[in-house]
Amino acid sequence: MMKLWFAPNTCARVTMTALEEIGEEFQTSLVAFMAGEHRRPDYLAINPSGKVPALETPHGVLVQTGAMLTYLAETHAGAQLLPATDDPFERAKIRAEIFRCSSDLHPLVTRFVMGVMISTDTSDVPRIRAKAAETLMQQLAPVEAQLARSEWYLGDRWSVLDAYVAWIWFRLTGNGFDAPAFPAISAHYARALARPSAQAALAREAAAEKELEARGLLFRPQFDTGVRQ
Numbered sequence: 001m002m003k004l005w006f007a008p009n010t011c012a013r014v015t016m017t018a019l020e021e022i023g024e025e026f027q028t029s030l031v032a033f034m035a036g037e038h039r040r041p042d043y044l045a046i047n048p049s050g051k052v053p054a055l056e057t058p059h060g061v062l063v064q065t066g067a068m069l070t071y072l073a074e075t076h077a078g079a080q081l082l083p084a085t086d087d088p089f090e091r092a093k094i095r096a097e098i099f100r101c102s103s104d105l106h107p108l109v110t111r112f113v114m115g116v117m118i119s120t121d122t123s124d125v126p127r128i129r130a131k132a133a134e135t136l137m138q139q140l141a142p143v144e145a146q147l148a149r150s151e152w153y154l155g156d157r158w159s160v161l162d163a164y165v166a167w168i169w170f171r172l173t174g175n176g177f178d179a180p181a182f183p184a185i186s187a188h189y190a191r192a193l194a195r196p197s198a199q200a201a202l203a204r205e206a207a208a209e210k211e212l213e214a215r216g217l218l219f220r221p222q223f224d225t226g227v228r229q
């Protein structure tokens with residue numbers, strides 16, 4: 001059985017949604033950031049970067065969301081997590097969108113939401129956030145354009161990229177990003193969240209938050225996310 005190391009509200013939600021979409025039983029292991037569990041030797045033995053997610057597969061442990069998503073899509077073709085095509089250029093274009101999320105947008109989310117991870121000088125944080133917001137306005141424009149053209153990010157069918165874009169949007173708007181500038185992404189977020197796999201992942205996160213709360217380890221976001229789980 002596969003096992004996902006995760007923390008609620010993190011990008012692990014994307015892989016968790018993919019696993020829910022596949023529909024096979026899987027295990028989860030909660031990593032409590034507030035207790036520093038992601039820096040402990042036992043977790044660093046799983047993911048030396050000290051980040052979530054990590055995924056135990058029958059082939060070994062995988063890290064990096066994009067690697068997990070492509071692995072799951074290829075090993076569970078029936079779940080149609082990504083469009084199936086034999087054309088190398090079409091496959092490369094799909095990977096380009098995964099990299100857009102993981103390499104372009106996710107680091108901007110970190111800068112917008114948690115400038116303290118970029119600079120130890122807290123007086124830098126507002127400047128980091130402002131610069132990230134400016135860059136996001138430009139970097140989200142192609143995402144907005146795509147979602148204004150089609151119901152789902154890669155066209156007529158849901159793909160796991162929709163879960164990725166939705167998580168990015170959740171993190172940004174949950175932290176005060178200017179949502180009205182991107183009506184198509186906002187509307188897409190509601191659609192993506194309605195997906196049963198997304199709801200199942202949110203329910204797992206809600207249970208994890210209860211567990212963290214009971215241990216006094218629940219990180220409360222500064223802004224209301226608007227999402228009721």
Ligand SMILES: N[C@@H](CCC(=O)N[C@@H](CS)C(=O)NCC(=O)O)C(=O)O
Pocket residue numbers: 010011012038050051052053063064065066102
């Ligand atoms: N490139 C990694 C990024 C993973 C990542 O940044 N995870 C965040 C949560 S969204 C994390 O674990 N942060 C804790 C830390 O860096 O200390 C991926 O795509 O999986």
